[in-house]
Amino acid sequence: MSFSFDGSQKVHYFESGNINLPDSTMLVEEVPLAITINGVTHAVMMVTPIHLDAFVIGFILSEGIINNVNEIRDLKIQRIEGNTAYLNLSSLSIDVELSPRALAQFKQTKKARLGSTGCGLCGVESIDYALPEIGKLSDSTPISTQVLIGLREVLFSYQELGKETGAIHAALLLSDQGKVMICMEDIGRHNALDKIIGYALSNKINLHNHSVVMSSRCSTELIQKAVRAGLSRLIHLASPSTLAVSLAQHANLTLIHLPRKDSPRIFTPIEA
DSSP, rough: OOOOOOEEEEEEEEETTEEEEEEEEEEEOOOEEEEETTEEEEEEEEEOOHHHHHHHHHHHTTTOOOOGGGGGEEEEEEEEEETTTTTTEEEEEEEEEOOOHHHHHHHHHHHHHHHTTOOOOHHHHHHHHOOOOOOOOOOOOOOHHHHHHHHHHHHHHHHHHHHHHHHHHEEEEEOSSSSSEEEEESSHHHHHHHHHHHHHHTTTOOOOTTTEESSSSHHHHHHHHHHHHHHOEESSSSSSOHHHHHHHHTTTHHHHHHHOSSOOEEEESSOO
Protein backbone atom coordinates (compact mmCIF):
# COMPACT_ATOMS: atom_id res chain seq x y z
CA MET A 1 0.00 0.00 0.00
CA SER A 2 3.00 2.27 -0.44
CA PHE A 3 3.00 5.02 -3.08
CA SER A 4 6.00 7.01 -4.26
CA PHE A 5 5.87 10.65 -5.46
CA ASP A 6 8.28 13.55 -5.38
CA GLY A 7 7.84 15.81 -2.37
CA SER A 8 9.81 18.78 -3.71
CA GLN A 9 10.44 20.66 -6.94
CA LYS A 10 13.01 23.09 -8.25
CA VAL A 11 11.70 26.64 -8.75
CA HIS A 12 13.57 29.63 -10.20
CA TYR A 13 13.75 32.99 -8.49
CA PHE A 14 15.60 36.32 -8.64
CA GLU A 15 17.41 37.88 -5.71
CA SER A 16 16.07 41.30 -4.77
CA GLY A 17 18.21 43.96 -6.42
CA ASN A 18 19.63 41.53 -9.00
CA ILE A 19 16.94 40.51 -11.50
CA ASN A 20 19.41 39.65 -14.26
CA LEU A 21 20.85 36.52 -12.61
CA PRO A 22 18.25 33.83 -11.95
CA ASP A 23 18.85 31.16 -9.34
CA SER A 24 16.87 28.14 -8.23
CA THR A 25 15.84 26.45 -5.03
CA MET A 26 13.92 23.36 -3.99
CA LEU A 27 10.41 24.02 -2.67
CA VAL A 28 8.05 21.60 -0.99
CA GLU A 29 5.31 20.41 -3.32
CA GLU A 30 1.67 21.15 -2.58
CA VAL A 31 -1.04 19.40 -4.59
CA PRO A 32 -4.79 18.94 -4.21
CA LEU A 33 -5.82 15.45 -3.13
CA ALA A 34 -9.45 14.41 -3.55
CA ILE A 35 -10.44 11.77 -1.00
CA THR A 36 -13.43 9.66 -1.91
CA ILE A 37 -15.10 6.93 0.13
CA ASN A 38 -16.41 4.12 -2.05
CA GLY A 39 -16.68 6.63 -4.91
CA VAL A 40 -18.35 9.40 -2.87
CA THR A 41 -16.33 12.60 -2.39
CA HIS A 42 -15.52 13.32 1.24
CA ALA A 43 -12.83 16.06 1.15
CA VAL A 44 -10.18 17.79 -0.92
CA MET A 45 -6.96 18.36 1.00
CA MET A 46 -3.78 20.20 0.03
CA VAL A 47 -0.90 17.80 0.66
CA THR A 48 2.75 17.12 -0.01
CA PRO A 49 2.50 13.96 -2.15
CA ILE A 50 4.58 11.53 -0.08
CA HIS A 51 3.38 8.83 2.35
CA LEU A 52 -0.13 9.32 1.00
CA ASP A 53 -1.40 5.97 2.20
CA ALA A 54 -0.38 6.77 5.77
CA PHE A 55 -1.94 10.22 5.46
CA VAL A 56 -5.30 8.96 4.20
CA ILE A 57 -5.53 6.21 6.80
CA GLY A 58 -4.71 8.63 9.59
CA PHE A 59 -7.10 11.23 8.17
CA ILE A 60 -10.16 8.96 7.95
CA LEU A 61 -9.41 7.55 11.39
CA SER A 62 -9.16 11.01 12.95
CA GLU A 63 -12.33 12.02 11.09
CA GLY A 64 -14.16 9.14 12.76
CA ILE A 65 -14.88 7.33 9.49
CA ILE A 66 -13.14 4.14 10.60
CA ASN A 67 -12.26 2.69 13.99
CA ASN A 68 -9.38 0.53 12.81
CA VAL A 69 -7.42 -0.19 9.65
CA ASN A 70 -9.19 -3.52 9.13
CA GLU A 71 -12.26 -1.62 7.96
CA ILE A 72 -10.32 -0.55 4.86
CA ARG A 73 -10.66 -3.01 2.00
CA ASP A 74 -8.53 -1.15 -0.56
CA LEU A 75 -6.88 2.16 -1.43
CA LYS A 76 -6.81 3.22 -5.07
CA ILE A 77 -4.70 6.22 -6.03
CA GLN A 78 -4.91 8.11 -9.31
CA ARG A 79 -2.88 10.98 -10.70
CA ILE A 80 -5.08 13.48 -12.56
CA GLU A 81 -3.12 15.44 -15.15
CA GLY A 82 -3.89 19.08 -15.89
CA ASN A 83 -7.50 19.11 -14.74
CA THR A 84 -7.52 22.69 -13.43
CA ALA A 85 -7.90 24.82 -16.53
CA TYR A 86 -6.07 28.00 -15.64
CA LEU A 87 -3.08 26.31 -13.95
CA ASN A 88 -2.76 23.08 -15.97
CA LEU A 89 -2.27 21.49 -12.58
CA SER A 90 -1.72 17.83 -11.84
CA SER A 91 -3.66 16.58 -8.85
CA LEU A 92 -4.33 13.31 -7.08
CA SER A 93 -7.34 11.28 -6.14
CA ILE A 94 -7.55 8.45 -3.62
CA ASP A 95 -10.62 6.24 -3.31
CA VAL A 96 -10.93 4.39 -0.02
CA GLU A 97 -13.00 1.22 -0.20
CA LEU A 98 -14.56 0.47 3.16
CA SER A 99 -16.15 -2.66 4.54
CA PRO A 100 -19.97 -2.75 4.20
CA ARG A 101 -20.45 -2.02 7.89
CA ALA A 102 -18.02 0.92 7.93
CA LEU A 103 -19.51 2.28 4.71
CA ALA A 104 -23.03 2.20 6.14
CA GLN A 105 -21.82 4.14 9.17
CA PHE A 106 -20.00 6.66 6.95
CA LYS A 107 -23.11 7.29 4.85
CA GLN A 108 -25.23 7.83 7.94
CA THR A 109 -22.70 10.24 9.44
CA LYS A 110 -22.26 12.11 6.15
CA LYS A 111 -26.01 12.49 5.73
CA ALA A 112 -26.33 13.98 9.20
CA ARG A 113 -23.36 16.31 8.66
CA LEU A 114 -24.32 17.59 5.21
CA GLY A 115 -28.07 17.90 5.66
CA SER A 116 -29.43 19.21 2.38
CA THR A 117 -25.99 19.70 0.82
CA GLY A 118 -25.42 17.38 -2.10
CA CYS A 119 -22.51 14.99 -2.46
CA GLY A 120 -21.30 12.43 -4.97
CA LEU A 121 -19.05 14.61 -7.11
CA CYS A 122 -16.25 12.74 -8.73
CA GLY A 123 -12.68 13.50 -7.64
CA VAL A 124 -11.88 15.45 -10.79
CA GLU A 125 -14.82 17.82 -10.37
CA SER A 126 -14.23 18.37 -6.66
CA ILE A 127 -10.69 19.63 -7.28
CA ASP A 128 -12.17 22.76 -8.90
CA TYR A 129 -13.90 23.64 -5.62
CA ALA A 130 -10.55 23.65 -3.82
CA LEU A 131 -8.93 25.87 -6.46
CA PRO A 132 -11.57 28.34 -7.64
CA GLU A 133 -10.72 31.10 -10.10
CA ILE A 134 -9.59 34.09 -8.01
CA GLY A 135 -9.04 36.73 -10.66
CA LYS A 136 -6.02 39.00 -11.08
CA LEU A 137 -4.71 41.91 -9.05
CA SER A 138 -3.77 45.20 -10.65
CA ASP A 139 -0.05 45.90 -10.93
CA SER A 140 1.60 47.11 -7.74
CA THR A 141 4.52 49.43 -7.08
CA PRO A 142 7.76 47.51 -6.45
CA ILE A 143 8.80 47.32 -2.80
CA SER A 144 12.39 48.38 -2.18
CA THR A 145 15.14 46.06 -1.01
CA GLN A 146 15.79 48.47 1.87
CA VAL A 147 12.29 47.86 3.21
CA LEU A 148 12.59 44.09 2.85
CA ILE A 149 15.92 43.81 4.66
CA GLY A 150 15.29 43.59 8.36
CA LEU A 151 11.57 42.75 8.12
CA ARG A 152 12.16 39.40 9.83
CA GLU A 153 13.39 41.20 12.95
CA VAL A 154 10.66 43.83 12.67
CA LEU A 155 7.98 41.14 12.68
CA PHE A 156 9.50 39.48 15.74
CA SER A 157 9.63 42.82 17.56
CA TYR A 158 5.87 43.34 17.08
CA GLN A 159 4.89 39.85 18.28
CA GLU A 160 3.62 40.42 21.80
CA LEU A 161 2.10 36.97 22.34
CA GLY A 162 4.91 35.40 20.35
CA LYS A 163 7.47 36.70 22.83
CA GLU A 164 5.57 35.00 25.61
CA THR A 165 4.57 31.72 24.01
CA GLY A 166 6.65 31.27 20.86
CA ALA A 167 4.05 28.90 19.41
CA ILE A 168 1.88 31.39 17.54
CA HIS A 169 1.64 32.83 14.04
CA ALA A 170 1.80 36.52 13.22
CA ALA A 171 0.80 38.79 10.34
CA LEU A 172 2.24 42.30 10.07
CA LEU A 173 0.50 44.89 7.87
CA LEU A 174 2.75 47.37 6.04
CA SER A 175 1.44 50.52 4.36
CA ASP A 176 2.12 51.47 0.75
CA GLN A 177 5.16 53.33 2.14
CA GLY A 178 6.46 50.26 3.94
CA LYS A 179 5.49 51.52 7.41
CA VAL A 180 4.14 49.17 10.07
CA MET A 181 0.40 49.61 10.61
CA ILE A 182 -0.60 46.74 12.89
CA CYS A 183 0.40 43.22 13.90
CA MET A 184 -2.12 40.43 14.41
CA GLU A 185 -1.37 37.09 16.09
CA ASP A 186 -3.24 33.81 16.17
CA ILE A 187 -2.53 30.12 16.61
CA GLY A 188 -3.71 29.67 13.01
CA ARG A 189 -1.84 31.39 10.20
CA HIS A 190 -5.05 31.74 8.18
CA ASN A 191 -6.71 33.35 11.20
CA ALA A 192 -3.90 35.88 11.56
CA LEU A 193 -4.33 36.98 7.94
CA ASP A 194 -8.10 37.10 8.34
CA LYS A 195 -7.64 39.48 11.28
CA ILE A 196 -5.51 41.78 9.12
CA ILE A 197 -8.13 41.73 6.37
CA GLY A 198 -10.91 42.42 8.87
CA TYR A 199 -8.93 45.30 10.35
CA ALA A 200 -8.42 46.80 6.89
CA LEU A 201 -12.10 46.46 6.02
CA SER A 202 -13.21 47.98 9.34
CA ASN A 203 -10.86 50.93 8.85
CA LYS A 204 -11.62 51.35 5.14
CA ILE A 205 -8.00 50.65 4.15
CA ASN A 206 -7.48 49.85 0.48
CA LEU A 207 -4.85 47.10 0.51
CA HIS A 208 -3.51 47.85 -2.95
CA ASN A 209 0.28 48.39 -2.70
CA HIS A 210 0.15 47.17 0.91
CA SER A 211 2.09 44.18 2.22
CA VAL A 212 1.56 41.55 4.89
CA VAL A 213 4.58 39.87 6.48
CA MET A 214 3.77 36.43 7.89
CA SER A 215 5.67 34.09 10.17
CA SER A 216 4.52 31.01 8.31
CA ARG A 217 4.99 29.26 5.00
CA CYS A 218 2.76 30.59 2.24
CA SER A 219 -0.05 28.23 1.26
CA THR A 220 -2.66 28.36 -1.47
CA GLU A 221 -5.37 29.35 1.01
CA LEU A 222 -3.39 32.41 2.09
CA ILE A 223 -2.97 33.51 -1.54
CA GLN A 224 -6.68 33.08 -2.20
CA LYS A 225 -7.52 35.20 0.85
CA ALA A 226 -4.99 37.89 -0.08
CA VAL A 227 -6.21 38.19 -3.67
CA ARG A 228 -9.86 38.35 -2.64
CA ALA A 229 -8.97 41.16 -0.22
CA GLY A 230 -7.01 43.09 -2.86
CA LEU A 231 -3.68 42.76 -0.99
CA SER A 232 -0.71 43.34 -3.30
CA ARG A 233 2.10 41.50 -1.50
CA LEU A 234 2.60 38.50 0.76
CA ILE A 235 6.00 38.28 2.46
CA HIS A 236 6.86 35.10 4.36
CA LEU A 237 9.64 33.91 6.61
CA ALA A 238 9.40 30.37 5.21
CA SER A 239 9.65 29.34 1.57
CA PRO A 240 6.42 28.86 -0.41
CA SER A 241 5.18 25.69 -2.06
CA THR A 242 5.27 25.21 -5.82
CA LEU A 243 1.50 25.57 -6.04
CA ALA A 244 1.59 28.83 -4.08
CA VAL A 245 4.07 30.25 -6.59
CA SER A 246 1.87 29.17 -9.51
CA LEU A 247 -1.23 30.73 -7.96
CA ALA A 248 0.60 33.97 -7.21
CA GLN A 249 1.85 34.17 -10.78
CA HIS A 250 -1.67 33.66 -12.07
CA ALA A 251 -3.14 36.31 -9.75
CA ASN A 252 -0.33 38.89 -10.23
CA LEU A 253 0.33 38.81 -6.49
CA THR A 254 3.87 39.63 -5.36
CA LEU A 255 5.21 36.70 -3.34
CA ILE A 256 8.43 37.15 -1.37
CA HIS A 257 10.44 34.85 0.90
CA LEU A 258 12.75 36.27 3.56
CA PRO A 259 15.48 33.69 4.28
CA ARG A 260 17.35 33.86 7.56
CA LYS A 261 20.68 34.82 6.00
CA ASP A 262 20.35 35.22 2.22
CA SER A 263 18.86 38.12 0.27
CA PRO A 264 15.04 38.36 -0.08
CA ARG A 265 13.71 36.04 -2.77
CA ILE A 266 11.04 37.50 -5.06
CA PHE A 267 9.22 34.65 -6.75
CA THR A 268 6.57 36.60 -8.58
CA PRO A 269 6.14 39.12 -10.10
CA ILE A 270 9.74 40.18 -10.79
CA GLU A 271 10.55 43.52 -9.20
CA ALA A 272 13.57 45.79 -9.33
